Amino acid sequence: MSGTRKARRAAAVAITANRLLDGAVVWRTGTGDWSETFADAAVIAPDVLDTTLAADPLVVGIYAAALTEHATPASWKERIRAFGPTIGQDAAP
Amino acid sequence: MPLLEQGEPIADSWIAIDDSTPLPAGQGVISLARFLADRPNGPVGVRIGAATTPEQLAEVAARAAMVVIEFPGTKDGRGFTLARRLRERYGFSGEIRAAGHILPDNYVFMSRCGFTTAAVPEGTDLRPWKQALTRFPKVYQLSA
Amino acid sequence: MNQALRLTDLPAHLRAGIYRYDSTDRDFLAARVEEFRDQVARRISGELTEDQFKPIRLMNGLYLQLHAYMLRIAIPYGVLSAVQLRQLAVLARRFDRGYGHFTTRQNLQLNWIKLEDAADALAALAEADLHAIQTSGNCIRNVTTDEYAGVARDEIVDPRVYAEILRQWSTLHPEFTYLPRKFKIAITGSTEDRAAVQVHDIGLTIRRDEAGEIGFRVHVGGGLGRAPVIGSVISEFVPEADLIAYLEAILRVYNAQGGRENIHKARIKFLVRDLGIDGFRALVDEEFAAMQRERYRLDPAHVAAIAARFAPPALETLADTAITDPDPAFAIWQAQNTRPNRTPGYVSVTLSLKPVGGIRGGMTADQMDAVAELADTYSLSELRVTHIQNLVLPHVRAIDLPVLWRALTALGLATPNIGLLSDIIACPGLDYCSLANARSIPVAQALSARFADLARQHDIGPLTLNISGCINACAHHHVGHIGILGVDRNGEEYYQVTLGGSATDDAALGAIVGPSFPADGIVDAVETIVQTYLTLRQDGESFLAAYRRLGLAPFRETLYAAA
Numbered sequence: 001m002s003g004t005r006k007a008r009r010a011a012a013v014a015i016t017a018n019r020l021l022d023g024a025v026v027w028r029t030g031t032g033d034w035s036e037t038f039a040d041a042a043v044i045a046p047d048v049l050d051t052t053l054a055a056d057p058l059v060v061g062i063y064a065a066a067l068t069e070h071a072t073p074a075s076w077k078e079r080i081r082a083f084g085p086t087i088g089q090d091a092a093p
Numbered sequence: 094m095p096l097l098e099q100g101e102p103i104a105d106s107w108i109a110i111d112d113s114t115p116l117p118a119g120q121g122v123i124s125l126a127r128f129l130a131d132r133p134n135g136p137v138g139v140r141i142g143a144a145t146t147p148e149q150l151a152e153v154a155a156r157a158a159m160v161v162i163e164f165p166g167t168k169d170g171r172g173f174t175l176a177r178r179l180r181e182r183y184g185f186s187g188e189i190r191a192a193g194h195i196l197p198d199n200y201v202f203m204s205r206c207g208f209t210t211a212a213v214p215e216g217t218d219l220r221p222w223k224q225a226l227t228r229f230p231k232v233y234q235l236s237a
Numbered sequence: 238m239n240q241a242l243r244l245t246d247l248p249a250h251l252r253a254g255i256y257r258y259d260s261t262d263r264d265f266l267a268a269r270v271e272e273f274r275d276q277v278a279r280r281i282s283g284e285l286t287e288d289q290f291k292p293i294r295l296m297n298g299l300y301l302q303l304h305a306y307m308l309r310i311a312i313p314y315g316v317l318s319a320v321q322l323r324q325l326a327v328l329a330r331r332f333d334r335g336y337g338h339f340t341t342r343q344n345l346q347l348n349w350i351k352l353e354d355a356a357d358a359l360a361a362l363a364e365a366d367l368h369a370i371q372t373s374g375n376c377i378r379n380v381t382t383d384e385y386a387g388v389a390r391d392e393i394v395d396p397r398v399y400a401e402i403l404r405q406w407s408t409l410h411p412e413f414t415y416l417p418r419k420f421k422i423a424i425t426g427s428t429e430d431r432a433a434v435q436v437h438d439i440g441l442t443i444r445r446d447e448a449g450e451i452g453f454r455v456h457v458g459g460g461l462g463r464a465p466v467i468g469s470v471i472s473e474f475v476p477e478a479d480l481i482a483y484l485e486a487i488l489r490v491y492n493a494q495g496g497r498e499n500i501h502k503a504r505i506k507f508l509v510r511d512l513g514i515d516g517f518r519a520l521v522d523e524e525f526a527a528m529q530r531e532r533y534r535l536d537p538a539h540v541a542a543i544a545a546r547f548a549p550p551a552l553e554t555l556a557d558t559a560i561t562d563p564d565p566a567f568a569i570w571q572a573q574n575t576r577p578n579r580t581p582g583y584v585s586v587t588l589s590l591k592p593v594g595g596i597r598g599g600m601t602a603d604q605m606d607a608v609a610e611l612a613d614t615y616s617l618s619e620l621r622v623t624h625i626q627n628l629v630l631p632h633v634r635a636i637d638l639p640v641l642w643r644a645l646t647a648l649g650l651a652t653p654n655i656g657l658l659s660d661i662i663a664c665p666g667l668d669y670c671s672l673a674n675a676r677s678i679p680v681a682q683a684l685s686a687r688f689a690d691l692a693r694q695h696d697i698g699p700l701t702l703n704i705s706g707c708i709n710a711c712a713h714h715h716v717g718h719i720g721i722l723g724v725d726r727n728g729e730e731y732y733q734v735t736l737g738g739s740a741t742d743d744a745a746l747g748a749i750v751g752p753s754f755p756a757d758g759i760v761d762a763v764e765t766i767v768q769t770y771l772t773l774r775q776d777g778e779s780f781l782a783a784y785r786r787l788g789l790a791p792f793r794e795t796l797y798a799a800a
Contacts, residue, residue, distance in 0.1 A: 020281070022351035023305040060287050060301060066728075075728030076675070077667060081303050085668035087596065087678050147493075168292050168375065170415025174492045177412050182527045198276065198293055205411035218284070221275070229268045231261050233405040235532055 007046055010066030010074055014041035016081070017059035025081045026059060034059060038082040043071045096190075097211045100200075100223040105212075107138050107159060122161055125149060132156070140192075143171035147182070150175065154183030162208070164193035173206045180207035180237040197221035201229065207237035256316070256401050256546050258366040266363045269370060269409075273297050274356035281352070296376060296414065298369025299355050302671050306350040308332075308358060309372040312622045314382040314400035314424075315343035319609040319618040324365035326605035332358045337605075339590060339598040341662055341713055342421070343381050343622040344372055348669050370408060375416045375503075377407035377488075381423045383431040384623040385585055387547060388578040388631050394443040394451055396426035398544045399480070402535070406481055413488045417495035418503035420488070421460070433624065435459050435468045435744040436716060438505045439487065444474060451477045457487060457517070458509030461710035465746045466506045469514040471521065477540065479525075482533035486525040490517070550617045550632060555582020562639045569691070570642055570653040575633075584635050586616075588628040588645060589652040589660070593689040597663040597681050598626030607648050615641050626662055627655065657694040658702055658767070659685040662713060666706030666723060667730070673706035675723025675730035675756070680704055683760050688767075697767055700780045701740070716740035718781050719766060720747045721759065732759040736766070736792060737784045751793055762796060769795045 007013040015028035026034035027041035034056075035041070049064050056062065065081070066074040073079045080086060096105045110121040116131075122138035123131075125145060129152060136158035141149070143165050153160055160179060162172045172191065179185040191203045192212040200222055203211060213222070258266075273293075280290040294300075298309040310325065325345055329337050332354050333347040340346055350358060362368055372379055380403045382396040383389065403422060407413070413420075425432040426443040434440025440456035452474040459468025475483045487505075496503045509517045557577065562568070575584045588608065590598050600608075608628065612620050615637050616630035623629060628650075633641060645651035654660050661684060664670065666677030681704050688694055703717030714720035720735035732754050735747030754762045767780075769792050774783045784792075 018301055021353050023301050025304055057283055075725075076730055077303075077673075077725075077728075080667055080676075084304065085678075086676060087668055087682075167289060168415055169497060170375075170413070170492055171497075173412040173415070174489050177489070178493075181529055182524075196289060198272075199415075202409075202411040202414060221279070224275075228272050229409075230264050232411075233265075233408050234410055236411065 007064035007066040008049065010046055011069040012043045012067040012071055013046050013049065013064040014038075014043060014067055014073075015053065015062060016041070016065045016078075017056070017062040020058055020060050023060075027082075038073070043067060094212050094215055095217060095219075097213060097219070097222055098209060100219070100226045102219065103210070109140075120158070122159070125153070128153070128157065138188075141175065143169055143175070145175055147178065150178055151183055154179055154185040157185075157187065159188040159190065160185070161190045161192050161212070164191065164195050167194045167196050167199070169194075173202060176203070176207040177237045197225045200225040205232065205234075205236035256313075256397070256543070262366065263363075265408075266366070266368055269297075269368070270356060270359045270363055273359060277352060277356055292374055292415070294352075294355075295374040296371055297355075297359065298372035299350070299352075300373060300671075302348065302669055303667075304669070305348065306352055306355065307669070308347045308350045308355065308369055309340070310337075310345045310347070310362060310367060310369050311372050311379045312343050312345060312367075313404050314380055314386070314397055315384055315622040315624070316386075316397060317620045317622060318365075319612040319620065321365045321367055322605050322609040322612065322620060324361065324367065326602035326609070328358055328361055329602040329605070331361065335603075336599060336601045338596070338665060339600065339622050339626045339628070341624045341626065341664075341711060342372075342379055343384075343624055344379060345622070346665070348665070371414075373419075374414075375418050375420075376414045377410065377416075377420045377422065380404055380407070381421070381432055381437075381624060383425050383427055384621040384629050385431065385576070385631065386426065386621075387549070388580070388583070388585055389427050389431075390577065390579045391428040392426050392579070393428065393445060394426040395544070395547055396424045396432070396441075396443060397547050398540065399426075399441070399443065399453075400424050401543050401547075402480075402540065403484075406484075412485075413492060416488070416492055417497045418500070418505075420491075420505065422484075430742045430744075433713070433716065433740040433744070436461055436465070436713070436740060437468065439484065440468050446474060453477075453480060455483065455487075458506040458514070460504055460506045461713055461715050462504065463501055463708045463710075464506065465710070465715040466510070467744050467746065468506075469509060471514065471518050478534050478537070479530065480535050482528055482530050483521075483525060485533060486521045486528060489524050490520045494520070549580075550619075552580050552583060552632065553634070555580075555634065555636075557581045558635065560635050560638050562642070566653075567639060567642055569695075570651055571638060573653040573657070573695075574651070574655045575638065577635075578632070582635055584633050584638065585621075586630045586633045586638070586641065586645075587623070587655045588630065588650040589654055590627050590650070591654055591660050591685065592649050592652050593659065594682050594686045595649075596678050597661055600628075604648055604650065608650070611641065611644055625655075625660060627660070653691060654694060656699050656701075657691075658688050658697055658700045659694060660701070661685060662701070662703040662717070664705050664711035666704075670706060672709055673723065674708075674725035675706050675732065677704045677706040677712065677723060680721065680723075680732065680756070680759055684763055687760050687764065697771065698779055700767075701738075702763070703738075713740060714738075715746045716744065717747065718784070719763060721763075722753075724753055726753075730756045732756065732762075734759075734762060734766070734796075736789060737781065739781060748789055750789055751797055765795050766792055 030042040138159040139157045140161045190210045279285045300307045423432040423437040424441040436459045442454040455472045456468035457471040621629040663677040663681035667673040704721040705712040705714040706723040716738040722733040738747030
């Protein structure tokens with residue numbers, strides 16, 4: 001994925017995917033589990049990527065999301081994935 | 094490799110022949126290139142790819158006894174048009190076999206486009222294949 | 238309330254011009270839902286890989302988006318009954334977060350669906366004769382048409398009849414379900430094109446020949462997206478009887494020869510461009526000539542049977558009379574949001590899903606229920622979804638307008654902005670969509686707030702403003718008078734502006750005005766464009782007319798003067 005390609009040049013990365021059963025955004029934790037909370041994500045160095053992207057039947061579309069040097073999502077897209085729509089998660093029209 | 098007809102496994106009377114092996118006396122299936130170059134006599138089967146042109150298809154329909162249409166991927170639907178053209182445009186009445194990347198989810202489409210058999214991988218669960226043919230009691234379009 | 242009624246359970250007078258499913262349609266749909274239930278089970282068990290499953294779920298309207306699965310529900314040719322709208326509210330509450338978004342393809346999207354619930358959601362849809370089949374995938378998508386079909390004064394032939402015939406023909410078509418790319422068909426039956434037929438893969442315009450026989454002008458190879466193209470005329474007149482055969486010939490040539498290597502060059506427009514319209518036509522004609530045409534012939538009896546299901550509803554004999562109300566706001570709304578039907582005394586009322594600061598095309602489940610109630614009371618239980626992301630009540634007695642207006646105002650659905658600047662089309666953008674590069678909804682909200690003054694909008698006059706969050710152009714930005722395209726620059730949102738697009742009879746693609754604007758500058762840029770128009774317009778000249786006279790230059794000057 002292009003996200004992973006960009007991530008190789010990032011200060012740090014977090015491994016992310018969507019959960020198969022409900023599509024929720026999940027982040028890989030330090031213990032190898034998946035969490036819906038971005039704060040639980042393991043922050044890792046881009047150069048260890050190849051060993052961390054193994055397929056997992058519980059999730060879809062695993063990739064590395066680029067983070068800033070402050071370990072926050074580097075792009076608008078990843079910020080929205082991490083924290084929900086900017087119009088509010090339950091934003092009714 | 095199991096061969097299905099109407100959802101049931103049947104014996105395969107055809108033998109795949111590669112381009113370097115002499116054509117046997119019995120029923121051999123050869124490549125389109127060899128078929129067009131050698132113009133063999135007798136009952137011969139032809140393996141064709143998704144990109145086969147109408148001109149080539151006309152040749153195949155006129156002289157082959159059976160046709161294997163190879164699907165290069167489950168999302169590539171050219172094989173359906175090839176089968177339909179063989180039946181409707183060129184009046185081919187022999188066996189048309191689906192091979193390559195095929196799924197039971199498309200079995201009914203194959204059947205309705207004129208395929209008579211499907212070659213599925215060894216160890217395939219045949220349940221969804223059988224189910225597929227009876228799933229929809231009615232359809233909206235013509236079938237080949 | 239939560240129990241869906243069958244349409245056929247309704248009394249006859251409440252079944253206005255809606256195609257009602259027969260047992261064939263219902264049996265088919267039930268089988269389809271169970272098939273999908275099995276497919277989901279095979280995916281969850283691991284028997285199907287994501288690569289194998291993806292085209293299957295897409296063909297059932299299920300996308301995997303940024304935060305969840307998204308279900309795109311087909312509203313065939315935009316026609317919806319009150320019963321169906323209530324059922325959509327049921328789905329929004331039971332399987333989503335209590336709201337949905339209407340789209341430019343006359344569909345409804347629910348944004349928070351779980352894969353585990355998807356088959357149940359489809360089963361609930363089927364209870365109201367609704368489905369999500371082929372709302373995605375590389376197949377023939379929901380056929381779209383004019384929101385005023387069947388009631389418009391300028392209508393020649395009711396396009397719903399042929400749209401329904403095409404819906405049936407294209408549903409699980411055995412040959413054309415794995416095309417090189419998606420395929421969109423639009424049809425219009427009026428003198429004014431309200432279905433944007435020139436920017437679809439196939440656009441059909443119903444005509445009558447000198448003998449009065451029905452046929453179709455066929456445009457092919459139009460489309461927006463990455464490489465926008467106005468379609469070419471492949472045939473001026475395909476007789477009704479040959480409609481299916483001719484479409485099959487086009488699709489067969491495309492399926493066999495359309496590009497499959499590069500997803501960005503796979504739409505039919507690229508094949509038409511590469512072969513030239515004459516070269517493409519020659520292949521279609523050859524295929525058409527070789528077909529067993531009698532087998533594909535559209536039987537007049539079949540057309541008549543479908544047409545009977547769209548028979549005009551039983552309307553009262555009324556006269557066209559001027560309707561007034563003591564509240565001056567009523568007249569403004571009436572002028573902007575209603576239009577007379579061909580039946581005297583009846584009007585079509587457009588419900589604005591574009592309130593100031595609101596989410597374009599968004600609707601809560603509570604609003605859906607309330608609008609269904611209004612449709613029952615005032616519009617023979619029928620509604621339409623427009624490709625501008627609004628709803629229409631198509632059979633309203635003009636004398637009911639004052640009371641209906643008050644009811645709509647209470648629901649927040651009477652903003653008198655139809656066809657004006659704040660009637661913005663916006664896609665879901667980066668807030669929901671995994672393809673998007675930038676957000677659309679907040680930009681539309683900010684623009685509608687900046688231009689909230691309705692007197693000012695009326696002064697600006699007719700203006701279409703379309704915002705897409707990526708090059709796929711779901712919001713048709715290329716054909717907006719002002720088009721805005723979100724782009725990504727190193728993770729930051731920028732917006733490119735085009736001017737001069739049009740989606741109707743004088744279809745045109747907008748021209749890029751210059752370098753794109755950052756997120757905090759896009760609202761001001763639109764303000765500058767509008768100010769420039771107001772300064773330079775001549776008497777009564779619309780934005781589009783002024784642009785066509787002036788070109789890009791004066792807009793460029795004012796937009797980039799400071800830079």
